Amino acid sequence: MLGTYRKALETPSAGLLRLRSSGVSVLLMLVVISAPAQEPAPAIQSRIARVEQGLSSRVVVKGAPGQKASIASRMAFHDVPAVSIALINDGQLEWARAYGVLDAAGQRAATPASLFQAGSISKTISALGALRMVEQGKLSLDAPANVQLSSWKIPDNRFTQQRPVTLRGLLNHSAGMNVHGFYGYAQGQPVPSLLQVLDGLPPANSEAVRVEATPGTGWRYSGGGYSVVQLMMTESAGRPFPELMQALVLGPLDMKDSTFALTLPPTWQERAASAHDSNGTPLAGGWHVYPQSAAAALWTTPTDLANVILDIQQAQSGKPGKVLSSAMTSTMLRRGQGEYGLGLYVEQIGDGTSFSHSGGTDGFRSQLYGYTHTGQGVVVMTNSDNGAALIDEILVSVAAEYGWPEFQITEKLALAPDPVANAMFAGNYTLAGKPAQVIAEGDRLYLQSELFAKRPMQLFAESKTRFFMTAQDMTVEFQQTAGGTPGSFLLKRGSSTYVATPAREPPSR
Template sequence: MKTRFLLVLTCLQAGAAYSQDIISQKTQQVETGLLPAVYIEGRPHAVYKLADRMAHYKVPAVSIAFINHGRIEWAKAYGYLSEEQQVKADTLTLFQAASISKPITSALLYKLAAQGNVALDEDVNKYLRNWKLKPSPFTAKKPVTLRGLLTHTAGLSVEGFHGYAQGSPLPTTVQILNGEPPANSAPVVSIAEPGTGYRASGGGYVVVKQAVEDVTSHPFATVIKDLVLKPAGMVHSTYEQPLPPQFHQQAAAAHDVNGHMLPGRWHTMPEVAPDGLWTTPADLARFLLTLTQSLEDGYDALLTQEQTREMLYARENMGMWQHRDPSHGWYGSGHNDGYNAEMLMFPDKGQGIVVMTNGDYGRRLSNEIIRGAARVYHWERPRPATQTVIKLDAQTLQDYAGTYGMEGLPYHVKIAVEGDHLRATLTLDNTESVLYPASKERFFSPEEGREVTFLTAEDGTVTGLAAGPARLQKMPAAGK
C-alpha cells in the first residue's frame, strides 16, 4: 500500500512539473514572439523580443497576467518602476488603469440597481442632489439616464481628462462638472440628443460618480471597494485619488514618449469613475474571471447571471466595452498620461490576457504582446494584417506634408516626409507614427495598424485627412 501511494505521489509530482514546464515554455514564447500590427508584403515577417520593444518604445515597466482554463495561469512583471529608480517591478506593482476603470464602474451601477438604489433608465437628475444637469433643448424629449452615461449615448461633452500634477490644487467633483477652476477641463453639458449615437464622454462618468455619492452618501472609492472590488477579489486595487502614501512605493511612475518620468511621478485623477483606478493585471484578470464565472455557472459574488448577461450583451448596453462579442472576446483599453492598459477575455475559451505599462507608447507595446500571445495560444485574433507598400513620387508625398486640425480640437496632426514614407506627429502628446503608402491616398502604420486616408478636392488639392471617424482639415501653411 505504501509503495502504491509513493508511486501515485511521484506521478502527480511529475505531472505538475511537466505542466509547469509547458507554462514556462509558453511564457517564454510570448516574451520572444511579439508581433507587429501589420506585415509588409514581400518583406520578412518581424518578430520581436519583449526587452527590445520595451527599449524601442521607452517603456520602463510591463506587467502581464494570463488566463487559461478559467484561472490565472501565469503573471509576470518586467523592468523598473521608473527610469530614475532602479526598483524592479513585480506582479503587485500598481498601474493606472485609465478607461478600464469604466467597465468596473458599470458593474457598480448594476449592483446598485440590483439593490434598488437606482434605476438605470430613469432621469439621472432624480439621483443628483448636489449638482444637476442643466435643462437643454437636447433633453427636451428624452432625459439623460445612467444607462446612457455608462454607454456613452447620453449626448454629453468632455471626452477625457489629463489629471493634475502632484502638488496642484485638485477640483471637487462639482467644479469638474462645471468646468470651474482649478478644474482643467470644460463644463460637462448636453451637446446631442440622448440615444442618437455613441459619443465618448468621460464627463458622463463624472456625472455617474456624483450620482453614486449623492445616492449612497459615501465616497465613490468606498462604495466601489465594498460592492465590486472586494467581491471580485481585487484586493490590490483602489479608486482613491490622490493615491494614498502607503501605496507609493509599489506604484509604477508614469513616463512620456521619450521615456522621461512625469514630474511628481504621476498625475492625480480626481475623475475617478472614468479614469481613477489603480490596479494590477492580476486583479483585472480576477474581475474578468468573476464575470465569466457568473455567465457560465451563475456565480453571483458580484452580479447574478442575468445581470451579467444584460450588462455584457444587451444591445442597449453597447459602449460599456470597446468590444464584447463572446467569440471575438471582451476587450477594454485605457490610456492616461504615462500609462496604458489592455485587457482581452475569451469567455468561451476560458482564456484571456491583461497587460499594463507605464509609458505613453505602452499601447503599441501591449498590443504586440497580445498578438504574440494570440499566436502562442492559437487564437484567431488579434493577428497581424498584411499590407502592400507602393512607391509614390516625391511631389505626391510632399503634397501631403503640413498641419491638420479641426475647429475646437485642442491638438493637431503634423505630417512630414521621411524618405519614401510619411511621419505623423500628434501634438497632444508628441506620439509619432510612421505611415507607408498602400495606395496614392491611403497610408498605414505597421506598428499600430491604423490607416489614414488623405482627402482631396476635384482639382487634386489635398484638403484634409480621415483617420477612423475623425476628419481633419489641412491648415494653411504659415504666411499664407
C-alpha cells in the same frame, strides 16, 4: 485631454526612427521578468517565452525579414519603462509577468504586484459597482437620473426636455453628455471637489458637465457622464466613493492591490509605477491625481483586473458571480448605442462575446480584454504615454500563441519605393486641425502626426498614390499634383476618413 481607445494605437516602423542610446542600454539591462510565488509548469513557461519573443505589428510588409521581436526590444523602441501582464486561459489565471522598471530614474524593478493607474478601465469597475447597486434596489437603470440625485442636478435644457438622462444611458455613453476625458491634476495643484468638476468651477480644469445631445439618440464617449454616476452612487449609499467601491467590487473580487483612493498610502506608493511622457521623462511628482474617480482614478494590477474578467466570464456562463447575477452580467454585455454595453466595449465573436476596455491617464496606458465563451483574456498595463503601441504588439503575440480569433497579422505587398514621387508628396499638412508632416528620406516616406503616434510612421506604396502603414490598417491616398507641390491626402483608419490639406506657409517678415 486623454480619452479612450478601442484597441491600442499606431506602432511606428523602423527606419527614420532613432533611439536614445543611453536610455535604451539602461532599459535593456534592467528588464526584469517577475513571476508569481509558484512557477508555472514547463509547458506554460514555454508559452510565456513564445509570447515574449513573438511581438509584431498587426500589418506587416509581405516578405520583409524580422517580423517578430522581443518584449525587451520593443520596450526600448517605444520608450516604455515598465509593462505588466496577466494572462487568462481555460478560465483561470495562467501566468503573470512584469518587465522593466517603475521609474526610469530610480530603477525600481517592476513585479506583478506593482501598481499602475488604470485610466478609463476605472469605468468598467465603476459600472460593476453601479449595476450591483441596481440589483440591491438602491439605484434604477431607467428612472430619470435627476430623481436619483440630491445635492446637484443635471441642468435641464432642450435636449433633456425631449428625453431624460438615465443611469443606463450614462453607463452606455448614450446620455448625450459632454466632457470626453480629464486632464488630471499635478502633485501640489489644488484638486477640485466632484461638484466643482461637474460645474466646471475653479480649480477644475475641465468644462462643466452638461447634456449636449438628446439622450438615447447616439453614442458619445463621456467621462463627464461617469462623474454623474459617481455622484449618484455616493449619494445613494451615503459613503465616500473609494470606501463604497471597496465594499461593492474590490473586496468581493479579492482585489487586494486595488484602490480608488486619491492619495496612496506610503507603503503602496513604494509599489506604484511612475508615469512617463512620450519622451521617457517621469512626470513631476510621479503621477497626476483624478478626483473624477469613477472615470479615471483606479490604481490596480493586471492580476487584480484578471479577477474582473474571470468573474464576468463565470457569471455569463450561468454560474453565480461574486458581484453581479448572470442576468445583470448579460445586461452589462448587451450592446446599446455604439459598440458599447454598460461599462465595456462588446463585440459578437462566433458563439460568444469579446469584452474590453482601455485606459489612458497622463503617463499610463492599459488594456483589459476577455472572451465569454473561451475562458481567455489578458490585461496589460504600462507606465508610458507610448504604451498603447506596445500593448497592441503584445496582443498580437498573445493571440498567435493562444489561438484568439482577433489581432491577426495581415500581410500587404509593398511596391518598390519611388524617391522622385516621395519628394513630391513631402511637405507640411494640416490633418484634423493639427499639424502633420510627410517626410521623404532617401527612398523612404514617413508620416508624422501626433494624432496617431509621436514618432514618424513609415508609408509603404501600394500604388503610385496609395500607401499603407504597419501596426494597424491605416492608408494614405495622395492627390496627384502638377508642378511638384504637395496636394491634399486622405487618411483612412477603420471606418474613419481624415482629410489633410497643405499647410499655409508662415507669413514672411
